[in-house]
Amino acid sequence: MSLYTPSSPHFHANNSVTQIMLKVVYALIPGILLYVLFFGFGIVMNLLIAVVTALTCEALILKLRKRPIIPFLTDGSALVTAVLLALSVPSIAPWWIIFIGTAFAIIIAKHLYGGLGYNPFNPAMVAYAMLLISFPLQMTTWPLPLSNSNDYLGLVDSFVISFFDTASAGFAIDAISGATPLDYLKSQLGLEQSVSQIMQSSANFGLLGGSGFEWVNIAFLAGGIWLMKKKIISWHIPVATISSLIILAFIFYIYNSEQYASPFFHLFTGATILCAFFIATDPVSAATTPRGKIFYGVGIGILIFVIRNWGGYPDAVAFAVLIMNMCAPTIDYYTKPKPYGHR
Amino acid sequence: MIKNLFKFPGGVHVSQFKDLSIHEKVEPAKLPSKLVLPLHQHIGAAAEPCVEIGELVLKGQKIASANGYVSAPIHAPTSGTIEDIGDYPIAHPSGMSAPCIVIKPDGDDKWIELESHASDYSSIDPSHLRNIIRRAGIVGLGGAGFPTYIKHNPGPDGSVDTLIINGSECEPYITCDDSLMRDRPDEIVCGIRIIKHALNAKHVVVAIEDNKPEAFQAIKKALADFDDESIEAVQIPTIYPAGSEKQLIYTVTGKEVPQNSLPINISIVCQNIGTTAAVYRAINHGEPLISRYVTVTGDIHQPKNLEVLFGTPINELVDQCGGVKGSVRRLIIGGPMMGFAMHQLNLPVIKTTNCVLIDAKESKAFKTRDFAMPCIRCGSCAEACPAGLIPQQLYWYSKSQEFDKAQDYNLYDCIECGCCDYVCPSKIPLVQYYRFAKAEIWKRELEMQKSNTARQRHEFHQFRVEREKAEKAEKHRQKKAALQAKENANKDDIKTGKEADPKKAAILAAMERAKAKKAEPKNTDNLTEAQKKLIAEIDAKRAKQRNAASQAKPTNEDSKDSNNS
Numbered sequence: 001m002s003l004y005t006p007s008s009p010h011f012h013a014n015n016s017v018t019q020i021m022l023k024v025v026y027a028l029i030p031g032i033l034l035y036v037l038f039f040g041f042g043i044v045m046n047l048l049i050a051v052v053t054a055l056t057c058e059a060l061i062l063k064l065r066k067r068p069i070i071p072f073l074t075d076g077s078a079l080v081t082a083v084l085l086a087l088s089v090p091s092i093a094p095w096w097i098i099f100i101g102t103a104f105a106i107i108i109a110k111h112l113y114g115g116l117g118y119n120p121f122n123p124a125m126v127a128y129a130m131l132l133i134s135f136p137l138q139m140t141t142w143p144l145p146l147s148n149s150n151d152y153l154g155l156v157d158s159f160v161i162s163f164f165d166t167a168s169a170g171f172a173i174d175a176i177s178g179a180t181p182l183d184y185l186k187s188q189l190g191l192e193q194s195v196s197q198i199m200q201s202s203a204n205f206g207l208l209g210g211s212g213f214e215w216v217n218i219a220f221l222a223g224g225i226w227l228m229k230k231k232i233i234s235w236h237i238p239v240a241t242i243s244s245l246i247i248l249a250f251i252f253y254i255y256n257s258e259q260y261a262s263p264f265f266h267l268f269t270g271a272t273i274l275c276a277f278f279i280a281t282d283p284v285s286a287a288t289t290p291r292g293k294i295f296y297g298v299g300i301g302i303l304i305f306v307i308r309n310w311g312g313y314p315d316a317v318a319f320a321v322l323i324m325n326m327c328a329p330t331i332d333y334y335t336k337p338k339p340y341g342h343r
Numbered sequence: 344m345i346k347n348l349f350k351f352p353g354g355v356h357v358s359q360f361k362d363l364s365i366h367e368k369v370e371p372a373k374l375p376s377k378l379v380l381p382l383h384q385h386i387g388a389a390a391e392p393c394v395e396i397g398e399l400v401l402k403g404q405k406i407a408s409a410n411g412y413v414s415a416p417i418h419a420p421t422s423g424t425i426e427d428i429g430d431y432p433i434a435h436p437s438g439m440s441a442p443c444i445v446i447k448p449d450g451d452d453k454w455i456e457l458e459s460h461a462s463d464y465s466s467i468d469p470s471h472l473r474n475i476i477r478r479a480g481i482v483g484l485g486g487a488g489f490p491t492y493i494k495h496n497p498g499p500d501g502s503v504d505t506l507i508i509n510g511s512e513c514e515p516y517i518t519c520d521d522s523l524m525r526d527r528p529d530e531i532v533c534g535i536r537i538i539k540h541a542l543n544a545k546h547v548v549v550a551i552e553d554n555k556p557e558a559f560q561a562i563k564k565a566l567a568d569f570d571d572e573s574i575e576a577v578q579i580p581t582i583y584p585a586g587s588e589k590q591l592i593y594t595v596t597g598k599e600v601p602q603n604s605l606p607i608n609i610s611i612v613c614q615n616i617g618t619t620a621a622v623y624r625a626i627n628h629g630e631p632l633i634s635r636y637v638t639v640t641g642d643i644h645q646p647k648n649l650e651v652l653f654g655t656p657i658n659e660l661v662d663q664c665g666g667v668k669g670s671v672r673r674l675i676i677g678g679p680m681m682g683f684a685m686h687q688l689n690l691p692v693i694k695t696t697n698c699v700l701i702d703a704k705e706s707k708a709f710k711t712r713d714f715a716m717p718c719i720r721c722g723s724c725a726e727a728c729p730a731g732l733i734p735q736q737l738y739w740y741s742k743s744q745e746f747d748k749a750q751d752y753n754l755y756d757c758i759e760c761g762c763c764d765y766v767c768p769s770k771i772p773l774v775q776y777y778r779f780a781k782a783e784i785w786k787r788e789l790e791m792q793k794s795n796t797a798r799q800r801h802e803f804h805q806f807r808v809e810r811e812k813a814e815k816a817e818k819h820r821q822k823k824a825a826l827q828a829k830e831n832a833n834k835d836d837i838k839t840g841k842e843a844d845p846k847k848a849a850i851l852a853a854m855e856r857a858k859a860k861k862a863e864p865k866n867t868d869n870l871t872e873a874q875k876k877l878i879a880e881i882d883a884k885r886a887k888q889r890n891a892a893s894q895a896k897p898t899n900e901d902s903k904d905s906n907n908s
Contacts, residue, residue: 004673005436005684006712007775009761010702011357011515015768017716071714117717117769234722283721289733290725332736339731339756340351340589341602 017116021076023232024278025083027223031274034219035091038212039143040153042091045162047083049095053102054082061111077116081105084124084279088271088318089131090142092153092177095162097138101127121325122285125318132318140314142180145212181213182270183314185261194258214268224277233281236290240297241276241304242267248305260309272304275317280324287328292335299324345548345577349597351590353729354582355762357515357680359554360708364640365518367647369526372637373663377426378446378654380406380417381433384693385488387413392444398425401455403631406444409477415490415694416480418631420652423448434657434676434693438686446654457629464537464626469497472541472626479625480632480694484617485509485586486677488695491618494607495541504610506544507595508535508619510551510558511579511586514678517698519636520616522648524551524558527620528565534619535574537626542612547574548595554581583680584760588613590729602756617697637696641675642668642703651692657699658688669703672711676700679709680761716769724763724773730756734763738773741780746787749780757781826852 035043058078062069085101105127113119132139143153153161153176166176179187188198227233249263266272271279280286280300287296300320307316383389390407400406400419407417426447430440464472477492497503508531512520524531539547549566551559562576579585579594589600592611600606606613617635624630633653637660640646644665651660657674661667675682676690677698692699702709724734732753740749757777764773826848870878 002438002686003671003684003688004702004711005438005686006673007772007778008675008677008682008684008759009680009764009774010673010675010682010684010709011679011761011765012710012770013355013766015766016770017719017768020719020721020768068714071716075716077719115717117719234726283719286720288720288722288725288735332733336733336752337352337725337731339602339753340593340729341599341604341756342731342753343599 017075017077020232021080023227023230024080025076027227027232028083028087028220028278030223031216031219032087034216035087038145038215039091041155041158042143042153042161043086044155045095045158046086046089046091046093046098049098049162050082050086050102051079053099054078054106057103057106058111061107062115065111065115067115072116075116078106078110080282081110081123084274085127087274088124088128090139090177091158092141092143092161092166093138094165097131097135101131104130117284119284120328122279122282122321125279125321125325128318129322132313140179140183141177142183143176144178180270180314181211181265182308186308186314189259195261196258213270217268217273220273220277224273227277227281233277234290234293236293237281237286237297237300238276240294241280241301242272244298244301245272245304246301248302252305252309266305266308270308270315271317275300275304275321279317280321285321285325285328287324287331287335289332289335289337291337292328292331295331295335296324296328299327344572345575345595348577348579348594350580351585351593351729352731353727353762354584354590355727355765356581357583357765358708359581360516360640361518361521361554363516364638364646364648365521367645369522369636369648369650372649372651372655372660374421374448374450374452374652375655375659376447377656378420378423378448378652379431379656379691380420380444380446380654381431381691381693382407382417382442382444383433384417384653384695385415385482385490387411387415387490389442390414390417392428392442394425394428394444396425396428399423399449400425400446401453403455403457403633405478405480405631406446409480409490413490413493415482416478416631417444417653418480418633419446420633420654421446421448422451422453432687432690434683434685434690434696436683436685443691459627459629465540467540467626469495469541469543472537476541476622476625479621479630481618481621481625482632482694483615484621484635484694484697485615486681486695486697488693491614491622494612494614495538496607497542497544498607498610500610502543502545502610503607503612504545505596505612506535506539506542506547507591507611507613508547508549508616509586509588509591509613510549510555510562510616511591512555512616513552513581513583513586514680514682514698515583516640516700517638517678518640519638519648519697521555521558522638523616523620523636524555525561528561529568530620530623531562531616532565532569532574533627534621534623536569536571537622538614538619539574544612545573549574549576550579550591550595551576552581552585553578583762584729584758587729587758587760589758602753632694635692635694635696637692638698638700639664640698641701642706642708643701644668651696653693654691656688657690657692660692660699661688661701667701667703669705671701672704672706673702673709674699675702680765681759712772713770715771718769718771721768723766723768727762727766729760729762730758732757734773737780738771738776741776744780744783746780746784750784754780754784822852826855829855 055078059069059073062072082102085105086098089098089101105123109121109123109126110119185198224238228235245266246263249266252260253262287293303320303323304316307313307319388410391410392407394400394406401422402419404419405416406419409416423446425444427445431443433441473492473495481491482488483491510520510524535547549562559576559578566574566576584590585594592606593599598609600609621632634650636648637651638648639660643661647664649660673684674688675684676696677683679700682700718735718738720735728734736752737749737754754777759774759777761774767773
């Protein structure tokens, strides 16, 4: 009788892909709760539709690709993609926006490139870019924060808005939606207004960034720091992304504060925090060497600032991440650490 | 003095499980009914048997001699009879058999007469010390088994900067060095001083992981007796693989051993704790290396350290320690991070066997390898790699068999410590891939060498054939040219040249040759008168015989004919 003779090591840490992915989802929960508090249950509808679509598509395509379904379905990667996309899409968007986006993310952006571990681009961001280009109206109709809108969207309201339309739920679309702070700032700057004038003219602006969103973002920040502490993500990408964006914003703010928004505004509006801690840190599509992660993060920070200020879209996270995804293999190649004994 | 330590990159904190075996008192392993001593227990050439079957040997008697420079002799661990010299299963992951000497102990355990060299080693010349160590068959007891005397050569400078004594024992479960340090600190310190003398080392650092405070205190106390400030014991942080030679050198000195180089090139030598004690036994007592401390641990009833004679079968050690808790799933020789899983339990302990680790099917500490998920490029492996490599890229290129790229990413700097594999969330057997790639590259290089040799041979053969052909053609051409030149000279009027019949030319050439032969001087020329007379007489005799024979012949033929008719 021969004994079991696997190759060493015979010991393994008690971790798994599933645990990593689930921790990413846990870290998003505080932000999601605040989202519900400030903007109603629309985001819950988004999340439900996205998760169901993602898992269904994942299972179907795994079957088509003749891959083992259970280990891949439970790895949590489709769940993370679904949650990130749901958070990126306006919470009052119709159901088919999320359905199409999620299916596109899982089937096209993930599995057609080889599935888990092989996709060169962040699936959620590929889907977001596709949706933004294909359905610009639905993708830029964001809910107003609770304080500025007269009505709170409950679960039923959100269901009706999602599957029918706003009118059926008894709301005037203008009453509950509006441009995001970034969008508003951009369009008003185009009308030769100064930043301070714009900020005062709309109740959508809060202390740090967009009213309501700033708190959601602070919760995401807390979740991100928890992820770093749990060593699910390293500090490199978030710190590089945020600091490059802040430094650039600060330079321009000092140069002309009437034309350029403050660094705080850039940090706490839009998807900056979500990007720095949750989207850019997707290991599959990001740079992986420590130095490479810094270049990658700095690239994203710069691109966010450039596209926000001079590009055609109000927010820039998806494009910044996708462009840097393209650069990741090259960055990795040129930032190889020096092995022991090569110094 | 060591002021500060350095932190090598990466490494992992692994559950230790050292408590299992450290608290029990070390006891000698029971004498087995048979000792099987493999001839290859070290790095280098296998030893050559110098005894015969049936011969009686005494404890400590040399039974196999070192074969060449990088080799080590083997001694009888006890007195008895040589029962066999032949192939037996050895502790090799492939499950193969190899030449061994089998001793049937007589139970007397009678030592050969030992030659105690000196209680004062400092009066012995370093080269003589190295010879004693060589003759005692001492090899590195940390696991690699490199012949110790070679390491004790201080090199061209005649001295080394730092001698590091490796007491870190960073693998989980293993406690044999820890036990040795607790039990015999004086012998260890003595051994250290001998090695220091042999190497003419300026500083000695005894590095012990800080999870072994008792051992550290014992060594410190033993050192204090000597009041030698150039030898110091330091506690290093417990992190795997702190005891790996290259990482230990970095921890203690902050220096890196350059690629494709040895520690001695940066004036550093590392020695294992067990080796120092063996050196002491060899110099002060004249004892060759015949036993060692072995940790017997894992899923067994009484895990402990045993002092084991080489050649003792592992299953008897396990029995002595109370047997397996449940049924054996795997036997690991070495630790759980770098140890090798063996096919069976009936294998002999050799000089490099530091730990026998049993994993039972009922165990929770060990797991079997599950389904491996794809790499998600999380980079945990690169963070854990103590060699500063990018394991995920090495894996990628090893898997796709792009071996040149794997080498580009410094595959050969991988020390196979298993840190990357340990932390991998996808449970990919990374080290297995690296071993595969390394073996495949070696194989290909060997094949390339072979095919190169074959090609060179073939090319030379072709060249020789061509050359012979050319030489023949050239000879032919020259002959022809010479012939034509002659013909032209002799027969100016006849138009010969290229149109000449080759047959005629050949006949002509033959005639020429015959003529030339005729013209040559013979050995019958210039003879004396007496010789000529003798020749004439012989010729006459021969002619007479020929005539007689020709006359007799027809009659014979006639009779033949008549018989036939």
